[in-house]
Structure formats: C-alpha cells, structure tokens
Amino acid sequence: KQEVTQIPAALSVPEGENLVLNCSFTDSAIYNLQWFRQDPGKGLTSLLLIQSSQREQTSGRLNASLDKSSGRSTLYIAASQPGDSATYLCAVRPETSGSRLTFGEGTQLTVNP
Amino acid sequence: GAVVSQHPSWVICKSGTSVKIECRSLDFQATTMFWYRQFPKQSLMLMATSNEGSKATYEQGVEKDKFLINHASLTLSTLTVTSAHPEDSSFYICSAVPTGGYGYIQYFGAGTRLSVL
Numbered sequence: 001k002q003e004v005t006q007i008p009a010a011l012s013v014p015e016g017e018n019l020v021l022n023c024s025f026t027d028s029a030i031y032n033l034q035w036f037r038q039d040p041g042k043g044l045t046s047l048l049l050i051q052s053s054q055r056e057q058t059s060g061r062l063n064a065s066l067d068k069s070s071g072r073s074t075l076y077i078a079a080s081q082p083g084d085s086a087t088y089l090c091a092v093r094p095e096t097s098g099s100r101l102t103f104g105e106g107t108q109l110t111v112n113p
Numbered sequence: 114g115a116v117v118s119q120h121p122s123w124v125i126c127k128s129g130t131s132v133k134i135e136c137r138s139l140d141f142q143a144t145t146m147f148w149y150r151q152f153p154k155q156s157l158m159l160m161a162t163s164n165e166g167s168k169a170t171y172e173q174g175v176e177k178d179k180f181l182i183n184h185a186s187l188t189l190s191t192l193t194v195t196s197a198h199p200e201d202s203s204f205y206i207c208s209a210v211p212t213g214g215y216g217y218i219q220y221f222g223a224g225t226r227l228s229v230l
Contacts, residue, residue, distance in 0.1 A: 036221075043119070043206055043223035044157075089156060099145065099210045099219055103156040 002027045004092055006104035013080055014112050021075040021107045023090035028071050035064050035075050036089045038106070044089065048075070052095075080111045116140055117209050119222030126197055127230055134192045134225045136207030142187035143209035147219060148180075151204040163190040187212065197229040 003026045013019055023033070032051045036044040048057045048064040050073070056065040063076040077084060087108045091101040116139040126132050136146055144165045149157040161182055162170040169182035179201075181193040190209075194201055204226050208219035 034218075041204070041224070041226065044208075044221040046218075046221075049218065100147075100159065100162070101219060103158075105156045108154075 002092060002094060002102045004090060004102050004104035006088075006090060006107050008107060009105065010108040010110075012110040012112060015080060015082060017080050017111075018076070018078050019080055019109070021077070021088050021090075021109070023073040023075070023104055025071045025073075025092050025102075027094070028068050029095045030068060031093045031095050033064075033066055033073050033090060033092050034101070035062075035073075036091065038087045038089060040087075047088075077109075080109075082111045082113050084111050085109055115211065115220045117207065117220045117222040119207055119225055121225060122223060123226045123228075125228045125230065128198055129196055131193055131195045132197055132227060134194075134205055134207075134227075136190045136192070136209065136222055138188045138209040138211075138220070141209075141211040143190075144187060144212045145210045146184060146190040147208045147210075148182060148190075148192050149206045149208070151206060151224075153204075157206060160192075165190075194227065197227070199229045202227055202229045 005024050007022045034049045035047045038044050050057045050066040061078040066073045087106045089106045091103045118137045120135045146163040148160045150160050151157050159172050160175045163182045163184040165184045171177045184190040204224050206224040208221045
C-alpha cells in the first residue's frame with residue numbers, strides 16, 4: 001500500500017526566505033506526482049505536476065523535483081511571500097489504478113511579514 | 114478551463130437528516146469523479162470512485178449505504194450523506210477527470226463543509 005509522508009508538518013518563516021518542503025513515498029511505481037496548495041476551508045489548487053520520467057518542473061517561484069527511485073520529491077519556494085501561507089499537499093498517482101491519488105498529510109506553511 | 118463546481122459550500126443539518134452534495138464539471142465531461150473526506154488538519158482520504166452509468170467503488174471502511182453516490186450524467190455526481198450524525202461532520206471534496214484527458218489529471222471542487230448538529 002502506498003504511503004506518502006510530508007516533512008515538516010508545519011513551517012514558519014520570515015518573508016523573503018527560500019524554503020524546501022519534502023515529500024516521500026514508499027512505492028516508487030508511480031505515474032506522476034503532483035503538488036497542491038490548499039487555503040483554509042478551500043479546495044485544492046494544483047501547483048505542479050511531474051511525470052515519472054521527469055526530474056523537475058518549474059512555475060514562477062516554485063520548483064518541484066522528483067527522484068522516483070528513492071521515493072522523494074521536494075517543492076522549493078523562492079523568495080517566500082505572506083501570500084504563500086497555506087497548506088501544501090503532495091500526491092502520487094500509481095502506474096496502475098487509473099487516476100487514483102494518494103495524498104500526504106501536508107505541510108502547513110506560514111510566511112510572516 | 115477545467116472548472117469543477119461543488120454545491121453547497123457549507124451546510125448545517127440536524128442529526129438524522131440526509132444531505133446531498135453536488136459536484137459538477139462545468140466545461141468538460143467526466144466519466145470518473147472522486148469523493149474525498151478531510152478532517153481538520155488532516156489530509157484527503159479517498160471515500161469512493163464515481164463512474165458515470167455504473168455503481169461507485171467504495172474504499173475499505175466507507176459505508177456505501179450511508180454515503181450514496183450517483184453519477185447519472187457525464188457532468189454531475191452527487192454524494193448523499195444519509196441519516197447524518199455529528200461524526201459525519203467534515204470537509205467533503207470532489208474531483209473530476211476529463212474523459213479522454215491526457216494523464217488522467219483530477220480537477221478539484223472547492224469543497225463542502227458539513228456540520229451535523
């Protein structure tokens with residue numbers, strides 16, 4: 001059974017800092033990995049999706065990497081802003097089982113002005 | 114594009130009543146939709162996979178008679194919480210997969226907060 005773990009569970013940083021969120025998964029047979037953002041009481045916003053054949057994806061100040069063989073992914077946020085405060089979730093889709101996703105517990109990020 | 118609408122966003126009901134939550138794909142057809150449940154400060158837990166025109170597939174431990182899922186069209190799936198109790202209070206999120214879409218990417222609704230008194 002796939003298990004996804006995110007470290008740290010919570011993170012508080014001052015504005016402007018660069019930071020890294022970690023995601024690990026136990027079964028490396030994945031089709032892709034996705035990072036989401038969730039604001040309190042809201043749904044999910046997809047940030048980045050990395051296919052299993054890719055090593056990284058970038059969007060603006062966000063960069064996600066994937067090391068499939070070791071079961072790890074990182075989300076790098078450059079020059080953090082208070083508006084980045086949210087919970088960040090990673091989710092993996094297995095090579096089989098269609099589009100089913102397994103989510104991590106999330107990292108709650110607070111960026112202080 | 115790829116907008117998923119979930120309604121209502123928040124519902125309060127009395128214990129013992131039933132509540133229906135709708136999930137609509139607004140600009141695409143979705144053969145498959147998913148229903149998740151999320152408790153405070155926890156991650157999303159998949160409850161069931163909803164397939165248009167067929168019975169939903171429930172995850173282990175999810176009572177199918179309590180959480181009724183109907184996916185009668187390619188743009189609408191509904192989740193009915195029957196005889197709701199306070200322990201059913203939670204945040205329910207749906208997602209939809211565009212039919213024939215590359216990568217089977219899920220698009221998420223904004224969620225429904227259910228409070229059972």
